[in-house]
Amino acid sequence: MNTSYAIGLDIGGTHITAAVINKTDMKVLDFSVCKESFDSNLPADQVMNIWKKVICTAIENSKIKNITGIAVCMPGPFDYKNGICWIKDQSKYEHFYGLNIRELLLETLGFSTDFPVLFENDAVCFGKGEVFKQQKNLSKKVMAVTLGTGLGACFIDKGVSISSGDSVPVDGEIYNLPYQDGIAEDYISVRGLLSHYKSLSGTGLNNGLELYDLAKSGDQSAIKVFGKMGEDLAAVVIPWIKNFKAEHIIIGGKIANASDLFLSSFNKTIQESGLKIEVSISNDNEIAALLGAVSFLCD
Numbered sequence: 001m002n003t004s005y006a007i008g009l010d011i012g013g014t015h016i017t018a019a020v021i022n023k024t025d026m027k028v029l030d031f032s033v034c035k036e037s038f039d040s041n042l043p044a045d046q047v048m049n050i051w052k053k054v055i056c057t058a059i060e061n062s063k064i065k066n067i068t069g070i071a072v073c074m075p076g077p078f079d080y081k082n083g084i085c086w087i088k089d090q091s092k093y094e095h096f097y098g099l100n101i102r103e104l105l106l107e108t109l110g111f112s113t114d115f116p117v118l119f120e121n122d123a124v125c126f127g128k129g130e131v132f133k134q135q136k137n138l139s140k141k142v143m144a145v146t147l148g149t150g151l152g153a154c155f156i157d158k159g160v161s162i163s164s165g166d167s168v169p170v171d172g173e174i175y176n177l178p179y180q181d182g183i184a185e186d187y188i189s190v191r192g193l194l195s196h197y198k199s200l201s202g203t204g205l206n207n208g209l210e211l212y213d214l215a216k217s218g219d220q221s222a223i224k225v226f227g228k229m230g231e232d233l234a235a236v237v238i239p240w241i242k243n244f245k246a247e248h249i250i251i252g253g254k255i256a257n258a259s260d261l262f263l264s265s266f267n268k269t270i271q272e273s274g275l276k277i278e279v280s281i282s283n284d285n286e287i288a289a290l291l292g293a294v295s296f297l298c299d
Helices: 044-062 101-109 122-133 135-139 190-201 208-216 220-244 254-272 285-298
Strands: 005-011 015-022 034-037 067-074 117-121 141-147 151-157 160-162 248-252 278-281
Touching: 005 044, 005 122, 005 285, 015 044, 015 285, 034 044, 044 101, 067 101, 067 122, 067 285, 101 117, 117 122, 117 285, 122 135, 122 141, 122 151, 122 160, 122 248, 122 285, 141 220, 141 254, 151 220, 190 208, 190 220, 190 254, 208 220, 208 254, 220 248, 220 254, 248 254, 248 285, 254 278
Parallel strands: 005 067, 067 117, 141 248, 248 278
Antiparallel strands: 005 015, 015 034, 141 151, 151 160
């Protein structure tokens, strides 16, 4: 069997990770992995040049010549079929609204217009990748959640992503579910954490890492903010764990790295609801997302 390779891209509000993936074995070529943090609110041409540098570095490091496709996991709202970005008023990709990212990518990379480029929701990619990593999940109903600049989710039944029907929210999304005085993402995201901290302390912070460092150094307001987020996350997912009859929930995304600050309050709220479900924190969100993205090229 001839081995074929694809580029996997995990694109978030503040980072891009690229790698070359062996589609035949569904394995990431470790030495090809290239990451870079960047400001997604830069003008579109500057962002595309950053992406190009990272993608080209991954290809060069892989020494692979026959790349057969690109699979991109991207936050929403996004027209995944046609590659058009509809992100607006989310403090990220402010200059990308309405742009065709497929065309921009191919033009920037100098690839032919018919080169295969596939887009999928970042949370769905993460969830599918986690299922690939843990084969036992292929026989289960799994809910995966990503915590970062936004709040993502997906529902996977025996390896198949479910985004319609009565057992899941509309489009499988939870970020826009009504919650307290707004929507879930207003509270369960970097933006929500920083807003809550400012309301408690009167101090504005620049990013989630500053908040995490404060919490680890004993700042009680910061510790309280993470604990409350764990409760909020549980409150949002509990109805859908029940509806979907999920057996396993996997939490990933940048904020998952701070699980020591919110997991106990999350678990406590879950237990108090009477639910029994396996809870996991992903230890390598990006690799899972890359594998999940490329799995759609293989479907």
